[in-house]
Amino acid sequence: MTRIVLETQGLRKAFGGNQVIDGIDFRLAAGELVAIVGPNGAGKTSFLNLIAGQFRPNAGTIQLAGADVTQLAPNVPARRGLFRSFQNGGAFGRLSAIQNVALAGMVRGLGRREAESEAGKALARVGLSPVADWPADHLSGGQRKLIDFARLLLAKPEVALLDEPTAGVNPAIMEVMRAIIAEMRDKGVGFAVISHDLPWVFGLCQRVVVLASGRVLAAGSPDEVSADPAVREAYLA
Numbered sequence: 001m002t003r004i005v006l007e008t009q010g011l012r013k014a015f016g017g018n019q020v021i022d023g024i025d026f027r028l029a030a031g032e033l034v035a036i037v038g039p040n041g042a043g044k045t046s047f048l049n050l051i052a053g054q055f056r057p058n059a060g061t062i063q064l065a066g067a068d069v070t071q072l073a074p075n076v077p078a079r080r081g082l083f084r085s086f087q088n089g090g091a092f093g094r095l096s097a098i099q100n101v102a103l104a105g106m107v108r109g110l111g112r113r114e115a116e117s118e119a120g121k122a123l124a125r126v127g128l129s130p131v132a133d134w135p136a137d138h139l140s141g142g143q144r145k146l147i148d149f150a151r152l153l154l155a156k157p158e159v160a161l162l163d164e165p166t167a168g169v170n171p172a173i174m175e176v177m178r179a180i181i182a183e184m185r186d187k188g189v190g191f192a193v194i195s196h197d198l199p200w201v202f203g204l205c206q207r208v209v210v211l212a213s214g215r216v217l218a219a220g221s222p223d224e225v226s227a228d229p230a231v232r233e234a235y236l237a
């Protein structure tokens with residue numbers, strides 16, 4: 001039987017009168033990659049913020065690997081096997097690249113030495129060995145996104161939430177990202193990936209969830225959602 005690693009039910013969030021998430025039911029299985037797409041302002045990042053604990057929902061529940069994490073602080077889901085990347089990279093600017101990556105290993109219980117040794121290997125994998133000792137805020141936007149991928153390798157999560165990983169990065173880096181995601185997914189990590197790059201993400205995912213106005217507008221295979229008139233209309237609008 002398929003193991004569900006992430007599930008939301010009836011998730012809702014409003015800011016003042018703006019209902020940004022309006023009742024989202026979502027399931028992600030181990031080893032599955034779901035693309036989360038939709039027009040600007042649809043609520044995609046807010047949905048990840050709710051799952052990762054950056055926002056508190058007004059209603060609904062979030063289960064991570066079978067445990068209720070609905071009301072937990074942001075760092076707690078990380079210790080329970082959740083990884084999250086951010087549109088502009090999640091690195092701490094004053095820490096070096098290698099310190100940032102090692103932290104992801106320490107969160108999962110590695111000692112400092114072992115974490116730094118693994119971080120060095122992960123940085124080599126993403127091509128960042130030459131800048132391993134540079135402060136993250138001296139790196140380019142694309143390099144900071146690669147730090148997130150090195151952090152992902154160290155974190156070894158059950159669930160990875162990626163927010164626009166390929167925005168503003170060159171094709172060679174996109175290929176490094178694709179290979180890491182595919183390898184981890186094949187080992188059983190569940191991925192929810194927000195992307196505006198539909199060819200890239202449709203080439204990786206099993207399922208697509210289209211959000212619009214905080215709701216699931218459509219869900220299905222890439223071919224099914226691409227053919228859905230409501231999806232076309234939402235994008236054109």
Ligand SMILES: Nc1ncnc2c1ncn2[C@@H]1O[C@H](COP(=O)(O)OP(=O)(O)OP(=O)(O)O)[C@@H](O)[C@H]1O
Pocket residue numbers: 015018020038039040041042043044045046047
């Ligand atoms: N912290 C916040 N306070 C108030 N409103 C917010 C906050 N975060 C997001 N919103 C609102 O939530 C709505 C959805 O925004 P969100 O960033 O989740 O959309 P998105 O689908 O990720 O968009 P994009 O593709 O442009 O990144 C927007 O109307 C936005 O203004």
